[in-house]
Amino acid sequence: MKSIKHLRQLLLATACAASLLSAAAPALAQASDQFIAIPSYRVGPYGTNGQSYYGGYVDYLNYINIKEGGVNGVKLSWEECETEYNNAKGVECYERMKNKNPVTHGTAINPMATGISYALIDKTAEDKVPLVMIGYGRTDAVDGSVFPYAFPLVTTYQMQVSAIVKYLAGKNNGSLAGKKIVFLYHDSAYGKEPIVALQAEASIGKFKLVEIPVAHPGNEQGAQWLRIRQENPDYVIFWGWGVMNQTALKAAQKVGYARDKIVGSWWAGSEEDTIPAGDAAKGYLSATWNVAGKDVPVIADIDKVVYGAGKGNMQDKNKLGSILYNRGVSAAIATVEAVRTAQGKYGKGKVMSGEQVRWGFENLNITDARLKALGATGLLPEIKTSCDNHEGSGKVKIQQWDGSKWVLVSDWIEGNKNLIHPLFKASAAKYAKEKGITPACMK
Structure with missing residues (x-):
């Protein structure tokens, strides 16, 4: 009898504790929410x-x-x-x-x-x-x-890369003909998504496109940046994420490639990317669809x-x-x-x-x-x-890292719908x- 009584008390205490925990926890999935x-x-x-x-x-x-x-x-x-x-x-x-x-x-x-x-x-x-x-x-x-x-x-992604091309063309009297652009990208669905649009832009814009992938997570880029130094492109369009971004900026500095010639995607343009890169990030550009x-x-x-x-x-x-x-x-x-x-x-x-x-x-x-x-x-x-x-x-807008903060350097730019859509x-x-x-x- 004593053991049965203790069992009942234990069950009651457990039920009460569960009830209290339920009441204390936020109602994350109530039908009324x-x-x-x-x-x-x-x-x-x-x-x-x-x-x-x-x-x-x-x-x-x-x-x-x-x-x-x-x-x-x-x-x-x-x-x-x-x-x-x-x-x-x-x-x-x-x-x-x-x-x-x-x-x-x-x-x-x-x-x-x-x-x-x-x-x-x-x-x-x-x-x-x-x-x-x-x-x-x-x-x-x-x-x-x-x-x-x-x-x-x-x-x-495709409209973004088209807008980046439009921005770069605007810095060259409206044309990128005869220029060379490296597309340095995260070797994943994310990085590959804009390639078809960039290839189309290269075809109509008559610029040479060089595609260089970087393996996940992107903290090894020595070979890629040595190739970029050899290619000596006019611009690098950069599709990075996470640790890949600060690694790229430091590698660019190491091989002597100007950061104001690099335009990143909006996932390569945050304070998490630039602050850890220190001086190597100054002058770096990126697209963004929201302001800081x-x-x-x-x-x-x-x-x-x-x-x-x-x-x-x-x-x-x-x-x-x-x-x-x-x-x-x-x-x-x-x-x-x-x-x-x-x-x-x-x-x-x-x-x-x-x-x-x-x-x-x-x-x-x-x-x-x-x-x-x-x-x-x-x-x-x-x-x-x-x-x-x-x-x-x-x-999108284009922003530039001045060494301490992001500064907008363009108004809203729309990609080429007639090409991309x-x-x-x-x-x-x-x-x-x-x-x-x-x-x-x-x-």
Whole structure:
């Protein structure tokens, strides 16, 4: 009897403890919340970049909850799953999180990894959850008639590289004919994505293109930079990520290649890339689709509202206003605005399903007036999407590292749509044929 009594007491104590833990923990996947699954990476070779990006992303979600009480009264909740920028782990995280909320199924999946997005593009379509590739991913997913659930928002890799070519041509009286450009790239889906566009640009622009890959993670580039010294190109277009970026800048300095002749992608243009490179980074250029700085009203207000309440996500608060932090905020703005747009059609104050949020992403209209209302004027370009255009912008700015901060050296530059859009349309048509998809716009 005594042992039975003790067993009952133990069971009761365990149940009480579980109840207390449940009450103390945040309700991450309540049916009444707009639950957002976040397959993130904060460790591994690209973890430093992920910390700033996802810190900004989570801070904005918190900001909406504190400042507005959620989206029209619907609280946002979320859960992160560590992918380490690994494709298999990214898929595992998605499968683990998609059923945590029976309505949203994750709302919008944003893995910030082109390889993971490639691995998820069919799965998310089958599960009817938007795959949001903001500034990365498959360029041909711009065609919503073939990829209804995939959104390479703001600017794609191919439009970005086209804008970089346009910028360089502008520095040479409008023409790069007879010039030599090296494309130094991360040997992955991310690095390979813009090659077809760059080859097309080289063909019509009559410049010589030399393609040089760098193996993951990119901390060994001696051979590549020796070849660059031998090639002596007029410019290097650089598609790096993580440790590869600072390594490249130091290697360029070592072989005597001018950093103001190197133009990186937006994933090779953050403080995480330049500060560790020291003097080797000065003069380096990169594209960007968002600006740096804490003077952007919404960034300053996040500091006041979220960090003032002791709910900030960043351990290093000095990262607020950095390129990747502000980019995370920008990505969260697009996601929240898609939920808000969906509510405008399907019911304000209601939790939106993945299908409904898909409609929201396909009907975004983030004007300059809306950006001003959000306190995000100049933070990112206007975004207007449709079935034919899941990108919604196609514009970038060029920035330069002055030794201590990023300085804008251009206004918004749009890539050559007449060249790039037919390329991704052809790619999307080929994909549709391979998969047996009949292209059609969803209602």
